[in-house]
Amino acid sequence: MRQLLLVCALAAALCGPAAAQSPDVDALAATVDAKVQAWRRDIHQHPELGNRETRTAKLVADHLTALGFEDVRTGIATTGVTAVLRGGKPGPRIALRADMDALPVTERSGLPFESKVTTQFNGQTIGVMHACGHDAHTGILMGVAEALSSMKADLPGEILFIFQPAEEGPPDGEKGGADEMLAQGVFDRFKPEAVFGLHVWSTLNAGQVGYRSGPMMAASDRFKIVIKGRQTHGSRPWSGVDPIVAAADVIGTAQTIVSRRLNISRQPAVVSFGAIHGGIRFNIIPDEVELIGTIRTFDEDMRQQIFADLTNVAQSVAKAHGASAVSQVPDIVGTPVTSNNPALAARAAESLATALGAKNVVEMDLIMAAEDFSHFANQVPGFFFMVGATPKDQDASKAPSNHSPEFFLDEEALRVGTRAMLQVALDYQQAK
Ligand SMILES: [Zn+2]
Ligand SMILES: [Zn+2]
Structure with missing residues (x-):
């Protein structure tokens, strides 16, 4: 100056x-x-x-x-x-x-x-x-x-x-x-x-x-999804509902939210799973599996779409396995863009x-x-x-x-x- x-x-x-x-x-x-x-x-x-x-x-x-x-x-x-x-x-x-x-x-x-x-x-x-x-x-x-x-x-x-x-x-x-x-x-x-x-x-x-x-800088939101099945012996999967296989499918299908559904020509976005908790022993199929992760977005509409899509993926995929999902997406409303x-x-x-x-x-x-x-x-x-x-x-x-x-x-x-x-x-x- x-x-x-x-x-x-x-x-x-x-x-x-x-x-x-x-x-x-x-x-x-x-x-x-x-x-x-x-x-x-x-x-x-x-x-x-x-x-x-x-x-x-x-x-x-x-x-x-x-x-x-x-x-x-x-x-x-x-x-x-x-x-x-x-x-x-x-x-x-x-x-x-x-x-x-x-x-x-x-x-x-x-x-x-x-x-x-x-x-x-x-x-x-x-x-x-x-x-x-x-x-x-x-x-x-x-x-x-x-x-x-x-x-x-x-x-x-x-x-x-x-x-x-x-x-x-x-x-x-x-x-x-x-x-x-x-x-x-x-x-x-x-x-x-x-x-x-x-x-x-x-x-x-x-x-x-x-x-x-x-x-x-991105909006940051946390999520938690609990896949609920029914415990059974690992040798008899047909006697229960396996939440581990359902959770694996939820994680796989969730990868399509950013890659197949979001209009990423507007802004980038990230959905990452950070932890999987479920089961205690090699031959017991557990009752439930908990998934937690983070969502990063730069656009409020895309943020809301991910919340809805991830909830839908969790519930629909779990249902296809005969399981159910309790989805908290987000579990704590995070920081906006x-x-x-x-x-x-x-x-x-x-x-x-x-x-x-x-x-x-x-x-x-x-x-x-x-x-x-x-x-x-x-x-x-x-x-x-x-x-x-x-x-x-x-x-x-x-x-x-x-x-x-x-x-x-x-x-x-x-x-x-x-x-x-x-x-x-x-x-x-x-x-x-
Ligand atoms: Zn800091
Ligand atoms: Zn700082």
């Missing part, structure tokens, strides 16, 4: 009278870089699982309160924090969102601020690690809050800061995450006209950012190019992972982008992925993420 302003000064006719005075984002970000790094390292060393982010939430809330933000609220959806920065000039209302939770993963990074925290998870002692980089997201957004606060008098509009818990999903039996924050009225109290978020990402190199217009509003994405991509140079802005392939930012972006136009985390001298396609015990964040990502988010937010606020 600095270069653009210089051109404007030399040839005002090219830019026209409406060109907004934009602050120097690089200089603005530089005032918080050291703090962002310190926050990120502190949070990294003290990771907390979903709905347990009490220390992290207090750090965030104390910071926003010290900055003089309005309406600082805590305890939303268990540990979520929101606050409003009201600029000194009229302008749009937007929301910026970060997530705060860590994962049950034992860290093997060897960093001086490596997590030594352990917890009980599903009856096992396991480490807790910011293996998805949400420590970086929280640190970056705290820095963005401070940087924007420092120019509050000149800032147009109002910005809602959202620090959400449990992006990776709440503990069993609990509610949590973005949808629970919405259920507790976050967008009722402050309705933004756009929402922005970012994620540090292993398949991009530090210095790069990536995005995609339209659908970008994360989709970038095309008009917003076009504007935000220009901001990313301004902040980082066009060569560092990458258009990404579809990502089969899911992200619960989608709940916010289903309410108002949203833009979500990826910030490269893998050191520049490494092949990012081979780097340990997010969620790996070896996931590594090059802290250049903090500088890039801070500048990118600042530029996206400021350009949006100053465009009107």
